[in-house]
Amino acid sequence: ACGKKEENNAAASSPAASAASSASASASGASDADALKGKKIALIMRFNTGTFSAQYVDGVKKQVAKYGGEVTVMASDNDLNKMSANLDSAVAQKFDGILLDHGDAGALTAGVNKALEAKIPVVAFDSGLNGIEGVTNLAQDDQKMAEMTLGELAKQTGAKGNIVKVWVAGFPPMESRQISYKKFLEQNPNIKEVAAFGDASNPQLDTQNKMEAVLKQYPNKGDIAAVFASWDEFAKGAANAIKQAGRDDIKIYGIDLSDEDLKMIQDPTSPWVASAAVDPTSIGTVQVRYLYQKLHGDQTEATVQLAPVFVTRDMLPKDKAVTTADLAQYVEGWGQSDAGNTDYLKALEAAAGK
Amino acid sequence: MKNRLLHFTFQFGALFFIALVILFFALAKDAFFTFDNLMDILKAISIVAFVAIGVTISLMVDGFDLSVGATVSLSTVVTATLMVWYQMPLIVVLVVPLLVGVVIGLINAFLIVKIRIPDLLATLAVMYIVNGVHKTYTKGYSIYSNMPMQDGSTAPGVMLKPFLWIGQGKLLGVPFPVILMVIAVICAHLFFKYTRWGRQAIMTGGNEEAARLSGLRVKKVRTLAYVASAVFASIGGVLYTARIGSGQIDAGAPMLMESVAAVFVGYSVFAAGRPNIIGTFFGAVLMGVMVNGLTMMNVQYYTNDIIKGIVLVLALAVTFIHLTRKKT
Amino acid sequence: MKNRLLHFTFQFGALFFIALVILFFALAKDAFFTFDNLMDILKAISIVAFVAIGVTISLMVDGFDLSVGATVSLSTVVTATLMVWYQMPLIVVLVVPLLVGVVIGLINAFLIVKIRIPDLLATLAVMYIVNGVHKTYTKGYSIYSNMPMQDGSTAPGVMLKPFLWIGQGKLLGVPFPVILMVIAVICAHLFFKYTRWGRQAIMTGGNEEAARLSGLRVKKVRTLAYVASAVFASIGGVLYTARIGSGQIDAGAPMLMESVAAVFVGYSVFAAGRPNIIGTFFGAVLMGVMVNGLTMMNVQYYTNDIIKGIVLVLALAVTFIHLTRKKT
């Protein structure tokens, strides 16, 4: 993790004073482990569709299980009102710790403050809660990811040609990615956006259909140099359309990576050649670690940036299928993040694993 | 005697059922039946309740307003942009979205009452249009305090504190949106039960031709019903913004189905078999209780829907098996 | 004479309107009016068309099936898991989803025909249940060839080539799903126009009690209609999987509104003013043409909905202004 460290000075009122770990933070590993076992953790998600999401949940669940705890997943169907209601309800139920996945400050601040008052530690992922003291925020660097994948796009196309953007506003990560995209267009005047579309409610099929229309409009090889897919669900749809149309001249540069995506990138006939991403499973893992640090009474950084990794087809083996689990063997920095791990957590893992 | 009992079961069957669900959760989880949690539930349903009241009104005049979800979305972003982009004072922020609701209601009414497009069709089309409008207005972006604008500058305004209080504040320990909801439910109920205009709406819904022949201006009544429906949705949108503190694109999309579900469960309450305000309220409560209770029970989130559906079926079955028996 | 002309405008107004939209795009974009692009449009609508035929059938018997979207989702993941998890042969992969459709249809019919829950209510509840079932079944994961399983192993199966051909292949230059769709539209149209059972369905929709007293087994007819509706949705789901090559969670959710929009536009075609298969087909075509054309024009994605809505209103207005005039 390359997050900037910020000393948290609210020691007295910090969630460190959580009931379960009132013992001093320097207590022996064994008693720590006992105190941290059997925690009830709430994971409150803004949306939960797609493989990416499922893998993230998986990461959280597995890690909590390793610590001998139990996770309750609260889904909000992309409805912030429901998300804040879920947060309220998690506080009311006196969970030992709360994990947030996406959302925004406006909707969550009140609930998070309530949680902190109740001495329930909160660790958020991509929720924009930077203003609240005592909350650790994990963030994947969306601008960086867009830069990485667009950089590759520029490199492979020689920084010129027509490109198609599949993107939709309305989601903070998307809007961050758009910032990089805009910069990219300014810096590469020879790259021209000829079509832009995107529909979050029906991402794959809608993209597939619309991409087909665009291909018909630009029917000649070389009319379109590349597609920038700002979300892997879009990339899948675009890949299907291009592949089925046999337009091997067009390449797709995406963001986000799940097992499903990895298979598509590995497929030599697929136009999807590169994607920037943070391992969804390890996001979950790291997030849980920070929560347990808080439960243990440690002070944790206010912000933890998860460094994105860039994956291209060339990095992957040709002879075997890779999953996100073993991707680390081929791509440096992937999923190995030991961020947030501590000795006592390792001890806990070992103890609870028995 | 036996008949009485049956009648009783029937009339209060659905309420009994809701009570049973609550009892079940209360026994299963200590944290469930606490004042705070019950208030949380009511707060969570307050927005849907407003939208559902609107849908109930449109159904009362034998219409069906599919555009409420889109109206919520539009009203949400209008409210937020008025503060964030234009730094308007509170009163403007509260009134303009309602006017937007009035306009949408009038468009619906025009298509349905004047052009005579069947309501489902007309409101579906309006739903698309309003959805498009709210996205075009914000260019697809969510609206939040001091958001970066497309031209690189920063939006001047912030979400006003008193505005946010509407969605997040408490009065005497009760969340303010809950108070608003209860007032709205009571007023709407009294309106439809005890005022002439309310009865006129019900007459129109019961048999438009009969109402017309009785000298009622049914077109006016239906127009007003659609306006009311849209205005309630707008209020829902304003509350939504106040609750979550930002203007979200497509915020209202899930509201349509949720409010319709509440209204339909409401058909069962008091065995009305028809849209009714009190029923709608209890319908929304049931849905809220289910969501809250099931999360507490740590039911896998993806099985929630199954249970919700089954409860819906049971609640409806209680009523309609009986309604049918009675008729034949 | 004047009357004739009026009648003509009216009867073919909506078709004329569709032609106009196509003409507009053809003039604006050379690439639009090419065989390949038109085939793309038809391919794009083929899934919605199947779902919409189902909705049309439920509307014909005066019902309304809100569960079709959920049925598409379930059928999509069932199809995919049969191949990926269980390595079933093609025939099983094709038949089981249809059986799933039959079961959903029977559940709907049971609630509506036996328990007598009004259709909107019953199918809404079933929608929730089926949505929950498909998510529970896959635990929220998408299904794709050799996917890693939760226990760490890898799923043994892959999406079968011949299966994918159903969604992606061509026959004599025409995409296979288009052929399927055209066959389905023609067969369904002939069925409702020229067969006894089709007529029975239409008559049941016209006035159930009168139809029953004329000797129709209306319960059977309605049951079959709901089964047909769900089966068409299932076929839509199978096609969906074949087109995108994987089983996506919640894939069908947007299908409900899209198919309903197609069916409603269909009311206008030939001035039927009621659900009809050919109309539904043209409705789906109109929607497909709009999406394709607007994408080519590179209209900002968020304005698409406005234009779609306005076109919907115009198409409907053409018919209903006239239908109304005729009556009074």
Add this chain to the structure above:
Amino acid sequence: MEGIAKAFAGVPALKGVDFTLRGGEIHALLGANGAGKSTLMKILSGAYESDEGTIAIDGEPIALRSPADAKRAGIHCVYQEVDTSLVPHLTVGENIMLDKLASSSGSGWIRWKSVHQEAGRVLARIGLELSTKKLVRELTLAEKQLVLIARLLSENAKFVILDEPTAPLSLEEAETLFRIMEGLKRDGIGVVFISHRLPEVFRICDQITVMRDGTRVWTKKASESDTHDVVRAMLGRSFEEEYPKLEAAVGETVLSVRDLAAGTRVRGVNLDVRAGEVVAVVGLVGAGKTELSRLLFGADKAERGSVSISGRPADLRSPASAIASGFALVPEERRKEGILVRESVLHNLSLPILKSISRLGVLSGASERKHGSGTVDALGIKAAGLGQLTAYLSGGNQQKVAIGKWTSTDARVFLFDEPTKGVDVGAKSDIFRIIGRLAQAGKGVLYLTCEFAEALGLADRILVMCDGVIVKEFNRGEATQESLLYYASAGKEEVS
């Protein structure tokens, strides 16, 4: 009213009609089905707008653009189609006070107690014992009609229009209505009365106007005219109101009913019908006739009893199986049960015989049309074409369609429930002729009616039904109106 003209979709229904109504008179408006009576009255009450013509009250021209305008002018109407003016899921009380609740003046708050009290008072005036809290959808047709009359009485009317109010009423209830009409007349109110029952017209009316094909034929004092005059004017030809009894050979028993019962309406009915025989079941309203016909037809479930056709037990689990067993039913509420109003004449007529006009499930358009036009000719159905929607046919023609759809089936027992309600004399005798022909063809006919005269004229045997049981049987010629009425109303004591 002067020069009133009105066309529907280009087809004229009224062609310049003049009509004058004075205060304190009962003015009968007569004419065959489809003559335009209801249309004229709907224009007068603001339900339709006329295309041409003027309306004046006390010499002052007045524009009646909506029912509200008419009500303000003191014109109130009881419409022919009862269900169009009632709100089924509201209470009797609210339905009676509907006009008041619908008005835009007065207090916005409703005091339910006084609404029900006032409604109760009006109901008492017309002698109807009915809870004002009951829902209208649970009422019988007759009760609904009375509720509408009660609504009228709750208003301060200057002119009152009654469009065939007596059609669903029993003799007794009709008598009450006549007393009320006399009262209105005494109060100086002008009453328009539309009816197809000529005797009652001559009994209570002062003036008579006859219409034919959308024009007024003449207006005369009732005392200066007679039935023959009226019928000739209505039909354009001389016509003896009669019950043409066609002689038919009576054969084997085709229908035999033993101890049929369900609920409180039908409490153990025994009867037999032989081939070629017309058996009438008469009784007052609420005697259980409709219920009996529905049980026989499988539309409702019987609790006990057996029914056999030609010696074989009939399967009455559903109308479909009853039809397969050999029944056909022409139900009482034709617009709701007899025909599909949104469908064409052709499709209505072919509905029960879809199987026989299709091969392997595929309908033969040619044989459907052949059958349709054959039936239209045979029954004299007046329609613009086979494709016309039945909604736009006149009442009598709708009824003929409801009968016509059965004539080509191989039903052996025909059940007719009040088939002549709201049907003009011409169409009525057409219907009787059709029934006669059915009998000649060896069918058994069960004719359920509360019109004793029809039963006397038409039936080979008359069964009197009272309170759910058959209390008396008469052979042809044995019964009189009086004896039927005696058993129909007092028969109860005799049985129990």
